[in-house]
Amino acid sequence: MPTEAPPVPVLKSGPAQELSANPTYLEAVGAALDHEMERDPDVFILGEDVGQFGGAFKVTKGFLDKYGPRRVVDTPIAETGFTGLAAGASLVGLRPVVEFQFADFISCAFDPIINVLARHHWRTGDPMPVTMRAPFGGRLRAGPTHSQSVESYFAHVPGLKIVMPGTPEDAAGLLISSIRDDNPTLYLENKYLYRRLRATGPLSMEPIPLGVAKVVHEGRDVTLITYSAGVHQGVEIAQELAKEGISVEVVDVRTLVPLDVETIVNSVRKTSRAVVLHEAAKRLGYGAEIAATIQEEAFWHLDHPIVRIAAKNTPTATSPPLEDAIIPQPAEIAETLRKVARE
Amino acid sequence: MPTEAPPVPVLKSGPAQELSANPTYLEAVGAALDHEMERDPDVFILGEDVGQFGGAFKVTKGFLDKYGPRRVVDTPIAETGFTGLAAGASLVGLRPVVEFQFADFISCAFDPIINVLARHHWRTGDPMPVTMRAPFGGRLRAGPTHSQSVESYFAHVPGLKIVMPGTPEDAAGLLISSIRDDNPTLYLENKYLYRRLRATGPLSMEPIPLGVAKVVHEGRDVTLITYSAGVHQGVEIAQELAKEGISVEVVDVRTLVPLDVETIVNSVRKTSRAVVLHEAAKRLGYGAEIAATIQEEAFWHLDHPIVRIAAKNTPTATSPPLEDAIIPQPAEIAETLRKVARE
């Protein structure tokens, strides 16, 4: 029974954060969130330390000043509770954006995500527009419970969308679409990229549709299907391999659910060889779904088994030599692509 | 710092439950648990209503009388809490067996399972021998939050073993191995089979090693890889198809983690065609991992794309016509096998 919201004062005009000329991945997330909160008074953000502190990674820095504590809500450490709160608020017309401080802690909200958010629309027909943002991934020497890739925990479950941008441009456009989407959406931010990846110019605030993959590097010999940090890695390696005469097509799936099977399969039909890359552990990582799907859809075009490059089936270690041995490294990726392209 | 346990009195001699001549799947689980509790005073069972009530499905009927409330522990409704309790108890030498009333509620213990149990040994070298039992699956018209197949929630996470018996014989032998295993083990009981499937004779209490698949029906034309309820379904269909001259080899993987890749691949090398069957939803169901692995290991032997038969990517409905349209039915399985064998 949503009713009309009263006009919501914005306490401070102008952007919550000043953007640099080539905004970082981190700035892109913040700017898109700011854009949506300014545009739609029903959008609010909640999570641990998102207020005065601006979030553990500073995505919401300046938001409290601009929007006030009504729309920038510091919660107790209660992931089950505040995720369920978001579900309830969305049910009666708000558009909550939940920040998990680290994606690792989303495990504490697994139950409401699976059983309340994902299933609600199918059970009842009511929309449940909740966006869940979580910084994930390794390479920061943060160890087994601060480095997790969590997409596989959720990709099996019908009713969630899963968004994993690999560039600042996509981070902005896909977050906007996630917030406007009427479904619960898991939006996973690669925290290693936050300050390391910059946009090529000013950011557009145009929504980018969910479920549309992008060929980010064209090639003929082998298709590399990837997402998130795999995208810039993949493109860099493709550029290197081009010098050796190996032509790699890099497909950024951008959203895992829905998955743009057509773009993937079209590319594989062209190259006849496919490698899937992600930072999550290999066993039942999303690469398994992509590989299984490709061989279903393009089996007779394949000149080589599909290869999955992924983290080892171990937790993520803290110590650099150990973590580097677990998470796929550029040399391994390049070598695999060479092998698959040439074999 | 485990210390020697004092001798533990058994309050009543003889089996906790009388077994029928051809014990059911349910009786097999109970008998194996009884056997281990009798054998090892460090084994105890905890969960909701496992005491006087004997568990929602009566697996532990008679256990309270035999072992007393010290070893048969009725817990509050606190899945996070009692799973963590089991972890702590196992750390200092006990061997807890946790019963989740329905596998659906394991979502409430996802956090400790992922972050406490699965990672502990790798982080520290300490063993954490906890067995988690949970009745899962559909076909009982129990709807979206009482019918879930939960193996995919956990199969991605390093450090857990996942056991899914398909026969009463395996239910007994694999539960015994799970309890004796020094790792956290998720033992999933197909509740539809509880009273519907009977052993062919008296049960053996010999442990069956984890990680060893079994060819339960030999064949030449196509391999059906499956587990749990898929096993008896698969064998029945294989027998039917034999009459049509189609020879189906049925492989019961029995444990998803560790997975006996060798037995699967050997069979597929022989038949050149593979179908994977499970009751869980298709997207990132365990079939994705099996299919991705088969094409990695036996690509050049394949004469047909690997086909996954699985539930639709929806929650499980309550109403019979809806549930039947979601969960794979025998006719669909037979038809797929025919097609794959002949195409």
Added chain:
Amino acid sequence: MSKDKKATGDSLEGRDPELLRRIYEVMVLTRAVEDRMVAMYRGGDLLGSLYTGHWHEAISVGAASCLRPDDYLAPIHRDLGAHLWRGMEPWQVMASFMGKATSPTGGRDGTLHYGRLDLGIYNLPSHIPANFPVATGMAFAAKYRGEDKVCLAFCGDGSTSRADFHESLTIASVQKLPNVFVIENNQYAYSTPVRLTSHSDTFSAKAAAYGIPGVTVDGTDVLAVRDAVDEAVTRARAGDGPSIVEGVTMRMHGHAEHDPADYVVKELFEEYSKKDPVELFENVLRKAGLLDDDTARKVRDEARQSAIAARRKALADPMPEPGNIEEGVYAD
């Protein structure tokens, strides 16, 4: 378990007789529908098991009667009375337990999962008490928009041990959300007696952990429930934050109808068999001259007829077609 408030009802002065009669009618209807459904369960009309709210009518109806129609409700599995108070049709409830196309979920969900958002009622999943966090969200939205709506949520004694209970109460109290949390203490959680669920003196004593008011009332006395919940609703509506109200009663049937409840202490059944909340309230109304034999009979008859008609309709209703089964996983 002590009761902070004694049963009321000696004087009905200052109470609206219309409202009292309506409460009585819905309590009687609740009982009639559930009695009918027990028969349906035994007769094989239903798909699975049946959870009933016998002896919970005073809590479910009494509490729901404190709400405005635009308030929110987040009930749990023994609160048919609260649904009926808000306008849920008995046949829809039956249709849900039968998996019919006409159930509120079209047969996708079933049993007690028939909440209707158009009546301001959250339809919870099986996980208890998942309705609690959602209830804080509904209350949060009301406060966010400057509306003076409240959200009333129910859970059982057993549900209080879960994450959802604690984290919701924590958030609601810190954020001063307009929530009222009713605990239906019916002595058991499935087979588990209260002493194995909680070690606190009462369930309302848990309010201290959240710095909010908590009160325990006789849950078979609809006016005691109503008064306590009314106070809590008024408080929430005024912006003074959440409260806990515990109603003590007894689960007079099994956990669900498959359960013979032979683990229950006999004395409890005996004690409570003398405390039927519907009868108790009927006597109060009679004593106050607000109900005579004829009316009472009429109300009961009508309720019985409603239940019979509901069954007839639900039985005749079609099963759903699977055609569109993959539709609606996502909203467009």
Added chain:
Amino acid sequence: MSKDKKATGDSLEGRDPELLRRIYEVMVLTRAVEDRMVAMYRGGDLLGSLYTGHWHEAISVGAASCLRPDDYLAPIHRDLGAHLWRGMEPWQVMASFMGKATSPTGGRDGTLHYGRLDLGIYNLPSHIPANFPVATGMAFAAKYRGEDKVCLAFCGDGSTSRADFHESLTIASVQKLPNVFVIENNQYAYSTPVRLTSHSDTFSAKAAAYGIPGVTVDGTDVLAVRDAVDEAVTRARAGDGPSIVEGVTMRMHGHAEHDPADYVVKELFEEYSKKDPVELFENVLRKAGLLDDDTARKVRDEARQSAIAARRKALADPMPEPGNIEEGVYAD
């Protein structure tokens, strides 16, 4: 937030001077190691951030001092003092923050995750307070075996809002487990002040929800902490179940060293800068004639030298070899 018990220490009669000196030494060592590690953090010796327990020494050491060596300990991230009390080596702690092969996890885990089961200390993951349910399990095992061991667990004010806190306390109280739960109320959870974490009067008031004793003490007064925890340990050991002890102090550094903590109310820093638990206890010992200038200087010097030596060793220690990285995911 009121304190149920006042700071003690006016008279040390009846206390074991050896034990008091040992407590003092470990508190001083804790401070010295953490001061050194702050410098190491600033100097770039460490891999990631650094969580310190400045002003938590009275709680961590005072509480741990109540245990027998065969009791269990389940500390959280500001409890270096408790680890050191039990025999953890400072260089191992530093090695953990550096990812060295010699850390208790061999560099697999890092930072504060250095608990050693051979010292009876549970090594928790990042998720707070995951140590609480585990602590109930250790206590359960002791009771199961008829041993009179107890398990002492710590968590912060912010951690009390989580599932793990509530579900553990519920189970421990119902099962009368030999647990002691210490809440380190240091005014903040990361940037979140206590008023946004909890609405209860004190954190120990939450004990009412579990029907167990709860007491709040001055967490800068090591004897006040010790006395309260000692009572709780005695109670647990006697089979009378769990208790909550809240120690009130202040987090004098940022949440971790990267955090300037500019959100903290200045007055709090000022108030607490006068309440350094190490200094306070030193004064108590001096006044009682149990410590003179020379000894105090010697204790501090030795602690500083230990910290310096620990850094030297940790720095020189090798990084792990990845060779065996897939080994040990499973125990054989």
